[in-house]
Amino acid sequence: MKYCLIAIIFLFTTSLYAQEGKIAPGFRLENLDGEIITLEENLGGGPILISFWATWCKPCIEELPEIEKIYDELKEKGLKAFAISVDGEKSVAKVEPFVKAKKLSVPVLLDTNSDIARIYYATTVPFTVIIDSKGEIVYSHSGYKKGDEIQLKAKLVEILGAVL
Numbered sequence: 001m002k003y004c005l006i007a008i009i010f011l012f013t014t015s016l017y018a019q020e021g022k023i024a025p026g027f028r029l030e031n032l033d034g035e036i037i038t039l040e041e042n043l044g045g046g047p048i049l050i051s052f053w054a055t056w057c058k059p060c061i062e063e064l065p066e067i068e069k070i071y072d073e074l075k076e077k078g079l080k081a082f083a084i085s086v087d088g089e090k091s092v093a094k095v096e097p098f099v100k101a102k103k104l105s106v107p108v109l110l111d112t113n114s115d116i117a118r119i120y121y122a123t124t125v126p127f128t129v130i131i132d133s134k135g136e137i138v139y140s141h142s143g144y145k146k147g148d149e150i151q152l153k154a155k156l157v158e159i160l161g162a163v164l
Contacts, residue, residue: 020140024131025119029084029109032096037082037109039131046078047138047159048131049152052111052122054087055094059144060126064104066149067128070156071106077160084109086117086125130155 028038042048051067053060064083071081083106085095092112099108111117120129123142130139130152139155141148 020137022137023135024129024137025116027109027116027119029111029116032099032108032110037107039135042080043131043135044133046080046133047156049079049081049156050120050129050131051081051083051106052086052117052120052125052127052129053083054085054125055091055098056087057125062146063126063128063144063149064102064106066152068102068104068106070149070153074153074156074160079156079160081106082109083107084111084116086111086114086122088112088114128152130159132159 024039026039028036031037039048049067049071051060051063053064055061067081067083071079075081083104085092085108087095087110089112092110095108095110114122117125117127120127120140122129126142126144128139128141128144129137132138138159139152141152
């Protein structure tokens with residue numbers, strides 16, 4: 001049993017880091033206004049921060065304000081960001097009121113079937129990814145605990161420093 005658990009943990013952690021250095025899978029999702037947003041049309045400038053989240057996820061609710069602060073501070077330097085909601089059909093109606101109540105300016109996209117989450121190996125939420133201007137995944141992180149935003153911001157500042 002102990003070896004089985006260790007093997008599962010190893011496979012999970014290696015799958016997270018196995019993405020880094022790979023080209024980010026493209027996506028085509030609706031935003032809250034019904035407009036189609038694609039990854040491809042957003043590549044080429046600064047880095048893209050993606051946060052997979054859900055309204056029912058307590059760590060997501062804690063992380064989103066931190067993502068918002070980072071986005072507000074770095075968007076003028078070229079950062080793009082998307083908060084991709086994985087709320088399903090039963091809870092997707094809560095997304096827009098949640099976003100308005102939290103006064104989020106990070107563009108929110110809807111992945112109601114978790115199709116995009118699956119191709120990014122976002123097996124849990126929150127799940128955060130940074131994609132560089134060439135479309136390569138340079139960072140991924142599963143979960144959230146207070147302080148994770150410091151490492152996330154440092155990585156973004158590092159990337160933006162190389163771009164500027």
